[in-house]
Amino acid sequence: MLNGIGAPGIILLVILALLLFGPNKLPELGRAVGRTFREFKEGTRDMIANSEPEVKSEAPAPAAQKAPVSLEKRLPE
Structure with missing residues (x-):
């Protein structure tokens, strides 16, 4: 935030x-x-x-609905 002001600007602000x-x-x-x-x-x-418990309270998907690991799509790295 103060990187662009410089020393002379800070001194001027203090005096002001x-x-x-x-x-x-x-x-x-x-x-x-x-x-x-x-x-x-x-x-x-x-x-x-206060917003974190809402995210954690979601029920995980049942194991039967999950795709096998070999069929999961992976994002390119």
Whole structure:
């Protein structure tokens, strides 16, 4: 994400943030952004965890309906 900005761009962003928010407000702002990212990650993990049991709960196909190994089509490698 920051690869295209470079060092001068990052320095400019820090100076701009200091001017806009002041040095006393920046730590509070950083904590709020960190909390927001943490909550987003936890919500994403919860959504993924809730969707996995649905996939695992599918019943496997009966053995009688499966084709013999020699007749299965294989994808080219």
